[in-house]
Amino acid sequence: MKYISISALFLTLLLISGCSDPADRGARTITGESLMAHIESLSSDEFEGRAPASRGEELTVDYLVAQLEEMGVAPGMDDGGYIQEFPLLGQRVDAGSAGMTIRENGRSAAGLAYNTDFMAWPSNEADQVEIENAEVLYVGYGIQAPEFNWDDYKGTDVEGKILVFKNSDPSDDPELFDGESRLYYGRWSYKFEKAAEMGALGAIVIHTTPTAGYGWDVVANSWGRERFALRSEGDASDNPEFNSWLTEESSRTLFEAAGLSLDDMLEAAESMDFEPVPLEGVTMNVNLQASYSDLASRNVVGMIQGNDPDLMDEYVIFTAHHDHLGIAAPPVNGDSIYNGARDNAAGVSAVLNLANALKETETELKRSAVFLFVGAEEMGLLGSLYWANNPTVHPGKISANLNMDGMQTYGPTEDVVLVGYGRNTITDVIEQFAAEAGRTVKPDPSPEQGYFYRSDHFSMARVGIPAVFPRRGNEYIGKPEGWSATIDSVDAANYHAVTDEINEYWDIEGMVDDLRLFYRSSFYIINADEKMEWVEGDEFEAVRMEMLEDAE
Structure with missing residues (x-):
């Protein structure tokens, strides 16, 4: 009996020792069930x-x-609760009235169809966008990255112009922008933020499947439904009047109206010596109507x-x-x-x-x-x-x-x-x-x-x-x-x-x-x-x- 008791005690100590590592103890609570x-x-x-x-x-x-x-798990909010509510602004563009027109030397050169050729929306929370004969400026990738000594703007005044961006970021040089890796400079959201910072009238991102990583249907489906954003705390009128995506085919039409090759322009953006290219003789009309809804969503926060x-x-x-x-x-x-x-x-x-x-x-x-x-x-x-x-x-x-x-x-x-x-x-x-x-x-x-x-x-x-x-x-x-x-x-x-x-x-x-x-x-x-x-x-x-x- 004494032998059994000692053995039982030894076994108990082994079990306790085996359970003493808190990392293991916590990990074992994670199961398939x-x-x-x-x-x-x-x-x-x-x-x-x-x-x-x-x-x-x-x-x-x-x-x-x-x-x-x-x-x-304790509540993580200062008010003693778990919920952090935040305001959302819903925006829905009226597809039937949305229009974008490429004009060449004062004449209409091409009318673009919403969803099929372009996606666009007011970025300043306006009910209506009416732009006529706006100048168009191609800014390559539209990147300003001082750590890489890269500036696509070269001091050009872009205020009041529609900026056209190549999607993604340069990938030819492994010493720049992490080579083939896409940094934030390559995201469409960076392009739109930069347009706002530079005082542009509007922003267009050229869609190609290689530069986006997905087809046009993803763009159309994502921006074609009701869009949501955090409601601006300040004056949203400082933003560009619109943001937009343009299909590769429509982008080609846009550049050809200025006597330029889309392929050449996309290639030119790869050089740090790139300078903005005005689309001479080309202007654009943009018409958008949008309705809005006020909503709220919630984060849940807990703390140990x-x-x-x-x-x-x-x-x-x-x-x-x-x-x-x-x-x-x-x-x-x-x-x-x-x-x-x-x-x-x-x-x-x-x-x-x-x-x-x-x-x-x-x-x-x-x-x-x-x-x-x-x-x-x-x-x-x-x-x-x-x-x-x-x-x-x-x-x-x-x-x-x-x-x-x-x-x-x-x-x-x-x-x-x-x-x-x-x-x-x-x-x-x-x-x-x-x-x-x-x-x-x-x-x-x-x-x-x-x-x-x-x-x-x-x-x-x-x-x-x-x-x-x-x-x-x-x-x-x-x-x-x-x-x-x-x-x-x-x-x-x-x-x-x-x-x-x-x-x-x-x-x-x-x-x-x-x-x-x-x-x-x-x-x-x-x-x-x-x-x-x-x-x-x-x-x-x-x-x-x-x-x-x-x-x-």
């Missing part, structure tokens, strides 16, 4: 596609608040307080967008709900599971953890942008951001992809824990698509917070030959479609492995002696330094 429970709920038809400012959003927000309360007296007012922030596309009208093959299982019920489930795992080990946390579920991501990262402009904690106090947007739902992999790989020290931490698990971390295989600027971590990066966006790996374990190519096709077919549902290709164990890796990494970051940093020379390093200084 715990992940699928949230995904099944949020992607069910009951939640009506989770569109912003809808009944589906109300149900989603209520669900998130209830889950945080049940876990014991850290315990170190010197570090508890520093944070790691976890983000996921809770919205999707709502209800299809008309239905597609009899299905009217954009369920958004991967995009982004999976990401929301990931953050809820991370919150639960960190709650399990909260006594061992030095820094605090913020869990931010943002709305209106599908409308242009609006919820995260609002939070970045109205942060619940100072960005200079935040060590890192891990953003969960779509997860590995197709099975375990030897690798994991990190958008933002090598840009900040978060990469080093994730690589360390991946190596311990016998896995590898890889950079984004499609850097030319600019994914770093297409999800909510970008809003965090813009205010200096070191941020990464994990994506699924492609080296599948125990799957049939060609599985990765099959999944690429499945993902492409289901993206922003009513078919984004839990399906026969799902294997949640891949998400379990990934999320346990991210949990162990974030646990380390929360307890590290120093905050995470951008690498020297990164485009967000300067704003990080400003935020750190401002937070002191």
